[in-house]
Amino acid sequence: MTDTRPVLVVTSLHDPTADVVIRELHGRGVPVVRFDSGDFPASLSVQAEITEHGVKGSLTTPSRTADLARIRALYYRRPTGFAFPHLDEQDGRFAVTQARYGLGGVLASLPGCRYVSHPHRIGDAEFKPSGLAAAVDAGFLVPPTLITSSPDAARRFVRQHGPVIYKPFYNPIYRIDGVSNVVKIAEVAEADIGEGVAGTAHLLQKRVHKVADVRVTVIGAEVFCVRIDSDLLDWRTDYSRLTYTPVEPPAGIKSALHRYMERFGLLFGAFDFCVAEDGRWWFLECNPSGQWYWLETETGLPMCAALADLLERKT
Structure with a gap:
């Protein structure tokens, strides 16, 4: 008997990674309903009742209607935020909160x-301090890290652990002359730390003397490890200087990955490690909605098929 339950794909209109997954699902005959929650309510509507049997109702896009009681899986990628530009600031703020909740x-x-993964679990896992604490509990090596708004504490940390790098907790986009920019990871000297540090929270971390980076993509039970070689502090700043090699993880890494995933209730995670001169892998972060498809095109690793299996519920 054919399973006609659809997969919901929640993401922005321009998401090439979601496009690839949807093509794979279509090729398998799996129905897909794609929408951006940011399109609500202009081109997305919902009617839901809370009954003794759970949520029932429908979600309607310009081209599809999904029965909320018959959803096979939901792939939560990168939707845009709710916006009500036709309302004044106060009414708009109220409408956004009502849409969100x-x-x-x-x-x-x-x-x-x-x-x-579940959007609430993704939200939990996006907090870097929580991720670093969970990484320690899972058994990963984590560089000494300080979270502070104290200039004196920051200077002491640099003196004790230097060289030290600064990382943003989250990267909102800055537009400079109309061009999108982000705050980059950078090495920090004691002399760089001014009283402005007291203005907000900062994350400082001991710099590991690395020979390479590793991106590990976990999709359900599947683990895909790709070594990334470059001469960059942050390999994401220049993809043209990277080379990729599929690798096997050291002993203990896979079990620690699954412990981390279980801690947050995730079925997908994009982990970043750096490889020290002695070969040990040091945990840097896990992005619960990270990019992954470019690694499949570079290495041939079957990540899209693994993700489609998970959404189709073959695994």
Whole structure:
């Protein structure tokens, strides 16, 4: 008997990675309903009832209608935020919160749905301090790290652990002359730390003398490890200078990865490690919605098929 339950793909209109996954699902005959939650309510509507049997109702896009009680899986990628530009600031703020907790609450409560991953769990895992603490608990090596708003504490940390790098907790986009920019990871000297540090929270971390980086993509039970060689502090600043090699992880890494995933309730994670001169892998971060498809095109690793298996619920 053919399973006609659809997969919901929640992401922005321009998401090439989601496009690839949707093509794979279509090729398998799996129905897909794609939408951006940021399109609500202009071109997305929801009607949901809370019944003794759970959430029932429908979600309607310009081209599809999905029965909320028959969703096979939800792939939560990178939707845009809710926006109500036709309202004044106060009414707009109210409408955004109602959309977030209303539509968002419905999407987080679908009966029998497999979430890859659940949006609430993704939100939990996006906090870097939580991720670093969970990494220690999972058994990873984590560089000495300081989170502070104290200039004196920051200077002491640099003196004790230098060389030290600064990392943003989260990277909002800055537009400079109309061009999108982000705050980059950079090495920090004691002399660089001014009183402005007291203005907000900062993350400082001992710099590991690395010989390479590794991106590990975990998709359900599958683990894909790719070594990334470059001469860059942050390999994401220049993809043209990278070379890629599939590798096997050292002993203990796979089990630690799954412990980390279970801690947050994730079915997908993009982990970054750096490889020290002695060969040990040091945990840097896990992005619960990280990019991955370019690694498949570079290495041939079957990540898209693994993700489609998870959404189709073959695994």
